[in-house]
Amino acid sequence: MDPEELRELQLNYLKKIVIHAYNNVKLYREKWNKAGVSPKDIKEIEDLHKLPIITKNDLKKFFPGGILAKNYSREDCYIISTSGSTGTPVRIFVERDRILFDIARSIVWSRFIGIRMGTIVGIVVSSRDSIEYVYGRGIPWFLRRRRFFTKRRMYRFDVRDDPKNHISAVNKIKPDSLLTYPSVLKNMALTALEEGITISQPRLIITFGEVLDMHTRKIIEKVFNSEIINVYGATETGTIASECLKHEGLHIAWNIIVELIKNGKPVSYGEPGQVVVTDLIKNATPIIRYSGLGDVAVMKRGWGTCNLKSPLLELIEGRLVDSVILKDGRIIHPYTLTLLIQDIPFIAKFQIIQKEVDEIEILIVPEKTKDTKTLPSSTENKLGREIRKRFKKELGDKMKINITFVEDIPRRPGSYTYATVLSLVSKELI
Ligand SMILES: [Zn+2]
Known part of the structure; x- marks a missing residue:
């Protein structure tokens, strides 16, 4: 896809989702009426800024009836919730087939960058924040089937375990891919260095959920010589952007529009701004100009040189808070x-x-x-x-x-x- 094709595709989806949100979701209709804007005002992607910004509090205030689209029934959706460390979590509705989309995309993506994920070890938060909890109605059927786990060979470990247990799990399973938070990898690396333990090397390490700063990356690289790919995502949107093998920055997913805002205005290339996201394909609870992630990022000029043709985000500078x-x-x-x-x-x-x-x-x-x-x-x-x-x-x-x-x-x-x-x-x- 070239920049023009992407723009056209995104504009098509944007017009559709804006009409859908206005006609079916109370939160958007109320906010936009108050601001004196309507779907007619969206003729170009740049017109997005005419719409008011939606905050975490808006999603909380209008939950449940005011954020669930009229043409979706609760039975068609999962309620997913952010694991927020302070205050009440944000809950939104996600249509069931959207979850399939996210899984399919990660499989396609891993083939696209040329690394098959193969056997996967995930060291993640469990129980309270796990998929069973997040998807209130239980695990989606396709994940519930044991075959899904055995076929794709996914193993999950609790993040609260001792780093020594994480190391022995990885050494026993010898996974092709390791999915976890930067801090977990750092603890594993520090333990390995301290105790002189060798860790089996996955081909691919995918990190998410925390900022992967240079200090952490350097320590991880002392112990792991795997390809380290950082993924930026959020409960409200799924994957927003992911790093490529050339490590040029984080490539933004085609269905996400990222705006970087400071004092109500878009920042220029290279200047940090607060992330405002629009998800072009989320329908049950549309996410349009949402500022609730509270992250700060910088947009890079150009699309990079790899085959993942899309705009590049740089330096996710962590939660604004x-x-x-x-x-x-x-x-x-x-x-x-x-x-x-x-x-x-x-x-x-x-x-x-x-x-x-x-x-x-x-x-x-x-x-x-x-x-x-x-x-x-x-x-x-x-x-x-x-x-x-x-x-x-x-x-x-x-x-x-x-x-x-x-x-x-x-x-x-x-x-x-x-x-x-x-x-x-x-x-x-x-
Ligand atoms: Zn790239």
């Missing part, structure tokens, strides 16, 4: 802060927490060797001084920087994942 905001209104993206630390030697893991607008706490897990099994007694050592110096330079002298050496980084409250940068100060870009 995890950007650090300064007194003067400057927004420091998490990636900038992780860059400050990632090349300092002897750091195994770290977490940066903005506690107040003028106070940053940095938790450091120093790398352990045979000689240094215990934590340094004071942060007034070379390591502490270097970190403090770099943060003051970036964030200004007035920022209070507290450093603590810890044995491990705590997980997010109520979640199984870790954050590299956490901000407890509230903010919104749009």
Whole structure:
């Protein structure tokens, strides 16, 4: 597909979904009427910005009746829910055949990039957030069949297990593909380095769910020489973009339109903006100009050089909630802060927490060797001084920087994942 063909295809789908949403979904009809816009105003893809932005709160407020399209019955849909670590989760309706679409696409995609997924090990959250929970009515029939698992040879492990158990599972099954979160891989890699264990090498590692920053990637690459592909997706939309084998950025899926917005305006190439997504084929609960993912990204110029012809996103800079905001209104993206630390030697893991607008706490897990099994007694050592110096330079002298050496980084409250940068100060870009 060339850019013109893609535009035409997307415009066709966009017009259809906008008419559908206006005629059948209360949330959109109310919001658009209030803003004085209607499907007639959408003549080009650029007209999308005329429609108001939909937030997490809108989806919550209008659930269930106001977000389920009139021409869908509840029986035709699954209710899926985000695993949100704070507040009530967002729930939306997804038509049953849409789930098949997502599975079919991932199989086609893996063939397209030239790597068959073969035997798969997934180390993911289980029970509460698993498919049984998410799809309230139980597992879809095609997944329930044992044959699906045995044929595709999928094995699932709980993310909360000890990294040593993850390593032995991978060594026993010797999978072709490994699917998990960056933090899980990092823990496996650190354990392997510490204990001198060799890990069986999958051909393909697919990471998702957390930001795969350079520091994490470097540690993972010390142990795994697999092809590492990062996928960006969300419960509300499914896959949004995935990395290619040339690692040029994240190729956006054809059915997704990504806008990057700052202060109500689209940003230019190379400038960070908040992700606003439109899913062109989701009908039961349409997702049109949705800002609820809270991610920050940069759009790359051009489509790259591989055969996955589509626009490229770069540097998913993590949830906006995890950007650090300064007194003067400057927004420091998490990636900038992780860059400050990632090349300092002897750091195994770290977490940066903005506690107040003028106070940053940095938790450091120093790398352990045979000689240094215990934590340094004071942060007034070379390591502490270097970190403090770099943060003051970036964030200004007035920022209070507290450093603590810890044995491990705590997980997010109520979640199984870790954050590299956490901000407890509230903010919104749009
Ligand atoms: Zn590419």
